[in-house]
Amino acid sequence: MAVKLVLLGKLADLAGAPEMNLNAPLNWNGLLDALHGPLGEAAQGEKVKLARNGKILPDKTALFAQDGDEIALLPPVSGG
Template identity: 45%
Template sequence: MAKLVFLGRLEDVAGLPEMAVQPGPVEQVLATLDPGLAVQLLGEKVRMALNGRLLTDVGGIVLGQGDELAFLPPVSGG
């Protein structure tokens, strides 16, 4: 299995902090999720980190066995 990790407000949208998924192309993995969640995860300002490394190009990502893909929402503060 691979793992999706939802941080910040994305955890609220997903309803849980992480989710186990079948390995495979990210597009296929996201297609199995609730459509509202998938739209939020693909938001323009959401960053992704694969196994702890920020991704600059998110095209063509294939999750392998044991991989962790984290979704990081934009952060604001004061």
């Protein structure tokens, strides 16, 4: 049973990969436990958004992902 975590931008760089598989079920605290060091710290940032199955959650702490779900951590968009 797994949840697919998609990481974009700087978060993918911190993880060293654009995707990870995590054990399901998964809540916010479980996600933070799975993300070590700078990646976990960055995920908690106020401007980082969290989506479950393509829908952005208004409150990251409300995350509850089950087997087969896809969650994504979305850093702020930057550009020139």
